[in-house]
Amino acid sequence: MTILFCILAVFMAGFLSALFYDRHRSILLPAISLLFLTIIAYFGSLTGTVLDGATIVQQVKWVDTLSIQLAFLVDGLSLFFALLVTVFGLLIFLYAHRYMEDSPQINRFAGYLLLFSGSMLGLVLSANLISLFVFWELTSLSSFLLIGFKHKDEDSRRSARQALLITAGGGLALMAGFILLEIATGSGYNLTEILSQSEVVADSGLQSAAIILIGLGALTKSAQFPFHFWLPNAMAAPTPVSAYLHSATMVKAGVYLIFRLNPLFQEAALWHHLLGAAGALTMTWGALKAFQEDDLKRILAYTTVSALGILFMMIGLGGEAAVNAAMVYVLAHALYKCALFMTAGNIDHQTGTRRISQLSDLSRKMPLTATTVALALASMAGVLPLLGFVGKELLYDALYHAADPFAIVYLALLFLAGALFTAVSVDILYNAFFKTGKLRDQPIREGQLLLTLPPLLLAVVSLLTGIAPGWTIAPLLKWSAASIQDFAPTMKLKLWHGFNFVFLLSLATLLTGVGLYFLRKWLRRAQKPPWASADFLYDQLIAGSEFVAQYITGKIQNGYLRRYIATVIITFSMLLLAAMAHGQVFQSFSTAPLLEGLQIYELVILALIVLATGFLFRVRSRLIVTATFGIIGYSIALAYTLFSAPDVAITQFLAETLTLILLILIIHRLPSYTLKTSIARLKYLPVAILFGAMMAVTAYVMLLQEKDTGSQAYFLEQSIPKGKGQNAVNVILVDFRALDTLGEITVLTVTMIGIIALLKFKPNNKKA
């Protein structure tokens, strides 16, 4: 219950912020910080249990009838990610408080940010695939809202739509994959149970399809090739969002998912090839693109895409060492990337630009920021005492010793990506901070404390954990890695592994990177033709689907009500006919019972209906048509009374009367009949006959086929003892089948809203 309470508390805080943040900052900021601290402390208190190798499961009754329970799971992996989400969440919230303070819509921003935090927390803790999926889509949704935060800007809106289409679209594939897992295992979407049944899944024949669908979900979420392009575009979001969602947390959701499901699929070759290939490609391409960009945030976005590629590639490689290395790299990347994004925002805030070509001299103007950036970039490049170095060593080591034939390719590509990271770091550090240039005489000052301290803190943590990884982060990370592999924790972290091949490789990466920096003019000239860029193809795809939609709409929505009705009736009749032919109901067809027990007064009603219908063909005035329809309606109501259905009869009488009144009210607004000639009207005669015949046959077949399923007797018997009413019809309506009625009155209300919209809408905005 406690975990559910934590998540709901964050949502609640988001709701309150969305309403009151602007007016009550001085109360809400400490309150929300306190909330985050409490949650961090709570998860901190669970560390002891998890470090003993235990897992904690908290379960709340949810959809009991489908045996789906709302369950939360704390093991090494989810604890690590939960701490990541909350600690970074707190820092980002403090940073955003200052960064967005002049925004007139800070309420909205704070609300969205907390909505995201809660969803992400739920995602990483879910022990049930359904709730995991719901939280997954919630993070996509909050990401959409945050990217489109500057909603007056067309670029922001486009980027937000793009991110939503891709990540939520991937989410649908993920849902399908989860359903396949459920079909294979029948475990009520219970994550722990599914993970323990990898053989069952492998034997079910659904494994490959599940891997592809779930892979699609993870690849889209974590911006992997060929879905990588949404992340650089998502930089349209305010910087705190980029720092939180698009570096440390949301894009890691895909990574979390493949970590989580790794035990299930680790025997499948497809799993490794899919993730490995996509990861390696994204890693290399992202690093190359990062080096070609000028905007700080876009550079960081591409390096993020690349770093996520590394993680996917490592899971693709598989094995103990690879998983250990990936886990350390998750933390290393989150620390340096979040710090870099925050400083990028800080620089933007103080100087008004994020383009490296416009920046200079910042080491003297903003010394704190410069220190942060230097540390973080050193970690990104993998310089000696920082955590990034430890991570990179582990990656190289895992690839170097792996038996996989692709490992050597991965190693070469990682070397290239690492060198490019170094080149990017040198580029940023030298050109923005140390070069003397345009900004030399500008009055630029360091940002306020809340803007500079959170990133500095992260950078310093990068340094400290790099110096002493063994007793700072290894205990948690080793259990985190162990929870997705079936081995006992093996991770041993230290800074210095000795002067070996891997260290030489690290050194060579740095040197190559510096070398690449000097080749930048040549490297930046290499551009793809515009028609091959993913963004362009995306636009073509959207434009194409819009074209098709327009074409189809033009065909279907032709503006003639009678054609719509004809289409609906013909489709409906055909379906019904097919269903009845399939159910072989025509075999037992006989007309004998039709005339049995026919009474004279029934014939009178029948004659009335037939006469009125025949009369309809002769009239030209809408008023008379309406009145004639009234006759038919009343006759039918009369038939109900004869067959002892008084409730239905009363309703029919009333509905008929009211319809008549309403029709008379609108009749004078309608144009006269457009189908003037009799031949034009005859066109619809077959449709009318088809529908009439269809309804008659259906009613008749139902009469013949009527078998008492027991429900009729049940309702009649139980009406008084259980429903306390003698009128079984009403008891069914308001008690036994109240949910149906609830649905119906909801539809009625929605219809009313639709009618209001229809009648109040004035084309061309002309006032009537």
Added chain:
Amino acid sequence: MKTLILATLLRALTPLFISFALYMFFRGHDKPGGGFIAGLIASIPFMLHAMVFGYERTRQVFRVKPTILAALGLLMALLSGFFAVLKGEPYLTSAWVTQELPLVGKIGTPIFFDFGVLLVVFGVVLQITFLLTEE
């Protein structure tokens, strides 16, 4: 459509229609009737009113917005089901006061549910009428 006869009659008919609607509503559980029918009956005098006196007059007399009535009805029906949830039973399970009260008779959540239905039907029909009579 100003007709003196209908205008005069309406004065007398309106309370009659309303009482008849309530009668149909309360007897609905044991004999033909119920919320849906009662809602339709109750809306008739106001429909006639709008036709005779015009939309503006009816709106002044009626005061409440029909959309609000419909929304209230939907809310009432929705909420009536939660009583069972509080008791730990499935949503919308009926709950009754165990003893029959003098004069009133049986009291239970389905009555509130049915009254919600009444309000929705009443509100929707009136809203449509008002929209159509509005110029």
